[in-house]
Amino acid sequence: MTYREAIRAGLREALRSDPRVFLMGEDVGRYGGAYACSRGLLEEFGPERVRDTPLSESTFVGAGIGAALGGMRPIVEVMTVNFSLLALDQVVNNAATLRHMSGGQFSIPLAVRMATGGGRQLAAQHSHSLEGWYAHIPGIKVLTPATVADAKGMLLAALQDPDPVFIFEHAMLYPMEGELDEDAGAADISQARVRRQGNDVTLITFGGSLPKTLEAAEQLASLEIEAEVVDARVLRPLDISTFLTSVAKTHRVVIVDEAWRTGSFAAEISAQIMEQGFDHLDAPVARICAAEVPMPYAKHLEEAALPQVGIIVKTVQGL
Amino acid sequence: MPEMNMIQAINDALRVEMERDDRVIVMGEDIGKFGGVFRATQGLYQQFGEDRVFDTPLAEAGIIGTAIGMALYGLRPVPEIQFADYIYPAFDQIVNELSKYRYRSGGQYSCPLTIRTPYGGGVKGGHYHSQSPEAYFIHTPGLKVVVPSSPYDAKGLLISAIRDEDPVLFFEPKRIYRAVKGEVPKGEYLVPLERATLVREGDQCTVIAYGAMLHMARETVDLATKKGIRCDLIDLRTLLPFDIDTILQSVQKTGRVVIVHEAPRTCGFGAELAATIGEKALLYLEAPVLRITGFDTPFPYTLEHDYLPDAPRVLAGIEKTLNF
Incomplete structure (x- = not known):
């Protein structure tokens, strides 16, 4: 099954099992979603539960918050994270704060899905990775599924959560194939996962950079460097303990994060590892991030702007 | 040298730049006749008139979007977002338009725009009047982010920001607007950006x-x-x-x-x-x-x-x- 099909299976399971669940967003209905994640769901569940919205992110995220307050379990799709900035006021000032502002009387059980990341020549306004920003917002959870199993399992977990959950689906992962246990249900959303064992260096990553990092680890193995690859999975709240366990073993860390470097989520990981694992470190924590430019359109420039397997291998060798 | 608080120093910087350069305009919610909720623009409407000092609707995306257009056409707008907590509706304009213009136009356009906004807590303002959102903008290539801590720096940095060819986010610590006083030279002087x-x-x-x-x-x-x-x-x-x-x-x-x-x-x-x-x-x-x-x-x-x-x-x- 592909990552895209796993999301669709999760959406279908949620819509079937809970009448409070509905999906809304731009082109999610008739068109089946910009990335075809919801294809066929309008026909199966009807226009009340699979709703096309106007191109107005602030409005439909706001409507999702209202529906959640009213007892529903809305799944809102924002076509890409780049457009979600139009809804940021709703996210920061309403979704993330209403539990706090109401003294715990209200919760907002809202799941927001959005595509993130570059690699498909969609240039400066459709290619950025802004999940690190969302990880700065107290009151929400931030998930970055990087496997087929997490694509479905994290969506189901988000719907069980009493608070707003933001799911970032990397656009390059949609066609990726992988195993899915169809009865697996909701995934754990409290812990990072070690995706590959190794003793020489810890590579920490998430989302669309996981396949690249695993490939780099394979190349490093042929150079007799055994890398441990940790998939952060949940950016907020962050599971630092899994990182620290690995660092205590390897003493060296490289973080791969497709976002711009300055103020990146990688900075937070780096800062926390130094705070809590200072005596284990034998070298500075390295960050491999995107070049600090709006994403270029030209293919060769886009490739140069994004973290790639070669630079991961080279950085590890440098350590 | 006159002693000023930070509000007076900011007001002075705006006046100095508006007198020197008629491309400089200020705009925002209540900044005209009323002089701004913190009085940062007091007297500017009376001195420079409604074409250069004007009140806007409560529409932050509109304020910044309009200012971007003005900057592209050669003006030097200094829009005010009344509280940094209100900046989110303008986020798309700032991140997806303002910060990217120079790059996306291959260097043909720059956006010389300074966004002033009071930020921070300590004034019993609650959640919607106390936030410090600077980290979002630090993660945005193409912007400069400035935070003064004294009246002297506030004036010198604001003048540098207005004269900068690229967009500057100017976060003003509202908690010390009036609490901190210091000597501030008359007329123009620059405090360089990018230096601690x-x-x-x-x-x-x-x-x-x-x-x-x-x-x-x-x-x-x-x-x-x-x-x-x-x-x-x-x-x-x-x-x-x-x-x-x-x-x-x-x-x-x-x-x-x-x-x-x-x-x-x-x-x-x-x-x-x-x-x-x-x-x-x-x-x-x-x-x-x-x-x-x-x-x-x-x-x-x-x-x-x-x-x-x-x-x-x-x-x-x-x-x-x-x-x-």
């Missing part, structure tokens, strides 16, 4: 702060001095791009760092500072870089005195770092 300043000198620990927190940090450093602990205190002034040379010089001397800011800790600006210091100076560090920050909660109304870093917390941090 050393406020106190010591060799045992480096304390890094900006904005309203700088004053609390200075009191703490002075308190530490009395206990025999000598600290460097750096006022960053410009957060993006930040003055890494000044920081590293200090860290190479002290080997210990405490970063102070009032925004929530996770993914706050302190993370970037800590990560960069770790990358460039790990072998000089005698202890982990410590962050003393606001907590990871929405900004609290009744508990803001607990939420905001204060002298006891920062002093405890300095001592913890020294005892590592």
Whole structure:
């Protein structure tokens, strides 16, 4: 099954099992979603539960918050994270704060899905990775599924959560194939996962950079460097303990994060590892991030702007 | 030299630049006849008229979008967002348009625009009037982010920002708008962007702060001095791009760092500072870089005195770092 099909299976399971669940967003209905994640769901569940919205992110995220307050379990799709900035006021000032502002009387059980990341020549306004920003917002959870199993399992977990959950689906992962246990249900959303064992260096990553990092680890193995690859999975709240366990073993860390470097989520990981694992470190924590430019359109420039397997291998060798 | 508070210094900077350059205009909610909710634009409407000082609807995306258009056509707009907490509706304009114009036009257009906005807590403003959202903009290539801590710097930095060819986010610490006073020269002078300043000198620990927190940090450093602990205190002034040379010089001397800011800790600006210091100076560090920050909660109304870093917390941090 592909990552895209796993999301669709999760959406279908949620819509079937809970009448409070509905999906809304731009082109999610008739068109089946910009990335075809919801294809066929309008026909199966009807226009009340699979709703096309106007191109107005602030409005439909706001409507999702209202529906959640009213007892529903809305799944809102924002076509890409780049457009979600139009809804940021709703996210920061309403979704993330209403539990706090109401003294715990209200919760907002809202799941927001959005595509993130570059690699498909969609240039400066459709290619950025802004999940690190969302990880700065107290009151929400931030998930970055990087496997087929997490694509479905994290969506189901988000719907069980009493608070707003933001799911970032990397656009390059949609066609990726992988195993899915169809009865697996909701995934754990409290812990990072070690995706590959190794003793020489810890590579920490998430989302669309996981396949690249695993490939780099394979190349490093042929150079007799055994890398441990940790998939952060949940950016907020962050599971630092899994990182620290690995660092205590390897003493060296490289973080791969497709976002711009300055103020990146990688900075937070780096800062926390130094705070809590200072005596284990034998070298500075390295960050491999995107070049600090709006994403270029030209293919060769886009490739140069994004973290790639070669630079991961080279950085590890440098350590 | 006249003594001014920060509001007066900002008002003076705007007047100086508007007198010097008729391309400079100011716009925002209540900034015209009323003179701004904090009085930063007081008297400008009367002096420069409604074409250069005008009130806008409560529509932040519209304010910034309009200002971007003006800047592209050759003006030097200085829009005000009444509280930094209201900046989110303009986020798409700032991140997807403003910050990218120079790059997307292959250098044909620049956007010489300065967005002023009061930020931060300590005024019993509750969640919607107390936030410190600077970290979002530090993660946006193409912007400069400036935070003054004194009337002298506020005026000199604001004039530099208005004259800069690229967009500047100018965060004003509202908590000290009137509480901090100092001598401010008449007429024009520039404080350079991108340069930090050393406020106190010591060799045992480096304390890094900006904005309203700088004053609390200075009191703490002075308190530490009395206990025999000598600290460097750096006022960053410009957060993006930040003055890494000044920081590293200090860290190479002290080997210990405490970063102070009032925004929530996770993914706050302190993370970037800590990560960069770790990358460039790990072998000089005698202890982990410590962050003393606001907590990871929405900004609290009744508990803001607990939420905001204060002298006891920062002093405890300095001592913890020294005892590592």
